[in-house]
Amino acid sequence: METPAADRMRLTRASAPLTREVQVRDEYGATRSIMIPAERPLTIFVDKRELVTLMTLGAAPELLTLGYLRNQRLVESADDIDSISVDWDVEAAAVKTRRGIEHFEAKTARRIVTTGCGQGTVFGNLMDEAGTWTLPAATDASARMSQTALYGLLDAVRRQESTYKSAGSVHGCALFRQQEMLTFVEDVGRHNAIDTIAGWMWLHGVGGGDKAFYTTGRLTSEMVMKSAQMGVPIIVSRSGVTQMGYELAQRLGLALFGRATNRHFICYCGFERFDAEPEPPRPSA
Amino acid sequence: METPAADRMRLTRASAPLTREVQVRDEYGATRSIMIPAERPLTIFVDKRELVTLMTLGAAPELLTLGYLRNQRLVESADDIDSISVDWDVEAAAVKTRRGIEHFEAKTARRIVTTGCGQGTVFGNLMDEAGTWTLPAATDASARMSQTALYGLLDAVRRQESTYKSAGSVHGCALFRQQEMLTFVEDVGRHNAIDTIAGWMWLHGVGGGDKAFYTTGRLTSEMVMKSAQMGVPIIVSRSGVTQMGYELAQRLGLALFGRATNRHFICYCGFERFDAEPEPPRPSA
Numbered sequence: 001m002e003t004p005a006a007d008r009m010r011l012t013r014a015s016a017p018l019t020r021e022v023q024v025r026d027e028y029g030a031t032r033s034i035m036i037p038a039e040r041p042l043t044i045f046v047d048k049r050e051l052v053t054l055m056t057l058g059a060a061p062e063l064l065t066l067g068y069l070r071n072q073r074l075v076e077s078a079d080d081i082d083s084i085s086v087d088w089d090v091e092a093a094a095v096k097t098r099r100g101i102e103h104f105e106a107k108t109a110r111r112i113v114t115t116g117c118g119q120g121t122v123f124g125n126l127m128d129e130a131g132t133w134t135l136p137a138a139t140d141a142s143a144r145m146s147q148t149a150l151y152g153l154l155d156a157v158r159r160q161e162s163t164y165k166s167a168g169s170v171h172g173c174a175l176f177r178q179q180e181m182l183t184f185v186e187d188v189g190r191h192n193a194i195d196t197i198a199g200w201m202w203l204h205g206v207g208g209g210d211k212a213f214y215t216t217g218r219l220t221s222e223m224v225m226k227s228a229q230m231g232v233p234i235i236v237s238r239s240g241v242t243q244m245g246y247e248l249a250q251r252l253g254l255a256l257f258g259r260a261t262n263r264h265f266i267c268y269c270g271f272e273r274f275d276a277e278p279e280p281p282r283p284s285a
Numbered sequence: 286m287e288t289p290a291a292d293r294m295r296l297t298r299a300s301a302p303l304t305r306e307v308q309v310r311d312e313y314g315a316t317r318s319i320m321i322p323a324e325r326p327l328t329i330f331v332d333k334r335e336l337v338t339l340m341t342l343g344a345a346p347e348l349l350t351l352g353y354l355r356n357q358r359l360v361e362s363a364d365d366i367d368s369i370s371v372d373w374d375v376e377a378a379a380v381k382t383r384r385g386i387e388h389f390e391a392k393t394a395r396r397i398v399t400t401g402c403g404q405g406t407v408f409g410n411l412m413d414e415a416g417t418w419t420l421p422a423a424t425d426a427s428a429r430m431s432q433t434a435l436y437g438l439l440d441a442v443r444r445q446e447s448t449y450k451s452a453g454s455v456h457g458c459a460l461f462r463q464q465e466m467l468t469f470v471e472d473v474g475r476h477n478a479i480d481t482i483a484g485w486m487w488l489h490g491v492g493g494g495d496k497a498f499y500t501t502g503r504l505t506s507e508m509v510m511k512s513a514q515m516g517v518p519i520i521v522s523r524s525g526v527t528q529m530g531y532e533l534a535q536r537l538g539l540a541l542f543g544r545a546t547n548r549h550f551i552c553y554c555g556f557e558r559f560d561a562e563p564e565p566p567r568p569s570a
Contacts, residue, residue: 025552028567218473279312
């Protein structure tokens with residue numbers, strides 16, 4: 001087994017407050033104090049060239065930067081990155097690569113603005129590559145989800161302490177192996193959250209085939225693409241699906257669960273990855 | 286008064302289905318039929334040069350294109366645009382300008398990926414321009430909102446027929462003059478929705494000073510900027526606020542109402558634009 005990139009890559013651990021207290025007024029005319037989530041710009045420089053400015057909560061800026069580079073396919077391997085240094089005083093992430101990025105200009109020339117909250121830009125020809133990603137077969141037990149495991153996953157999400165609970169207005173994303181939560185990330189945009197998880201997976205050499213993503217955000221084309229790109233065959237969302245997310249998931253063979261909360265959910269597609277253990281019929285039925 | 290650009294600009298009226306029916310399974314193991322919202326790419330070409338691809342519901346692609354050009358400050362005046370032709374067969378919007386766009390390359394060179402759902406890219410130096418926008422004074426009665434008018438606005442939103450009601454997973458945005466809804470738009474991304482409204486305002490020569498925006502999305506920096514840019518001093522949201530949205534609204538003098546539904550809301554800032562008519566104290570208080 002390869003040594004994870006975490007042993008060789010140098011990362012800062014920049015931190016910044018995730019919430020701010022503000023004075024508001026409510027419908028009763030009362031002044032009260034509430035928490036709101038932080039939102040700050042992070043400009044990514046790769047080998048001193050400015051790449052992009054992301055608006056982020058700021059919980060894990062190094063992993064966000066790493067996952068962004070991965071999901072935009074700007075870097076082939078985590079080992080190509082020597083260091084990521086985030087300095088909130090200048091709101092910048094400085095990425096140093098070991099060998100530079102080939103065709104940097106060409107790779108960053110094309111813009112697609114997608115439906116996603118947050119990081120809506122996909123560079124390059126990501127859409128065209130979608131067909132080349134392969135996911136584990138639906139017959140592989142670790143790439144399936146039972147109704148019991150799905151409920152366990154939703155319970156774990158419900159119990160998770162979060163900025164959302166204290167301040168609202170952020171999206172959460174988590175990586176699961178069946179009902180076991182491996183990592184949980186929040187950000188003002190859900191694409192930042194999933195990219196941060198991608199960074200975590202890449203850094204630690206964690207594969208996607210036996211994993212599931214949970215997201216509070218909608219199942220749009222871009223979420224499905226990012227999941228497929230990371231080899232994760234199952235996505236669970238508190239929200240719903242869009243047509244392109246649905247069609248792409250069907251084509252790529254992902255299982256999509258939406259409107260998932262407590263013991264309710266809809267399986268949109270990928271039924272063949274799902275071991276249903278149906279609830280008793282509704283009393284009124 | 287100037288003649289609105291609508292009299293001179295040629296626009297197609299491209300239409301496409303906004304929802305699609307799909308077969309899903311639920312927690313009872315039942316197969317049922319639900320509607321999901323459409324999501325399709327629209328590539329904007331300006332004078333035959335490719336600008337960007339937006340992922341959209343497709344309800345009003347010409348107005349979306351117009352508002353996008355306006356909100357990205359790529360075009361100075363609606364009169365600079367001769368025609369916008371959308372053809373869903375090729376998923377493209379062809380914009381023909383009257384005099385070309387000066388410094389096109391420079392204007393589209395810088396990327397900022399923001400928190401917004403949908404259109405997360407702000408070209409150019411929009412952030413730097415924010416300080417130059419002016420909103421009507423808070424003493425101007427038409428640029429204020431009373432608690433009664435706010436309730437009227439929320440009632441109008443509740444009564445509005447929508448793709449959201451039938452298919453979920455879309456954001457809605459509306460333009461109001463006090464409690465009167467002037468136009469309502471939905472899209473898979475809330476920035477597309479607000480841009481479409483910007484396009485409508487520009488096309489019809491409608492000013493923003495005596496208007497309020499309603500959005501189902503969060504009050505992020507980009508939403509506040511777009512509102513300020515269109516001269517609209519009040520934003521009402523079903524969701525919450527982020528720190529940059531809050532700070533920018535304070536600096537620019539906008540009133541922000543969040544968590545607004547039925548007779549509940551929070552006024553985050555811009556209290557001076559708000560005529561409170563407090564609800565009776567809570568029974569438990």
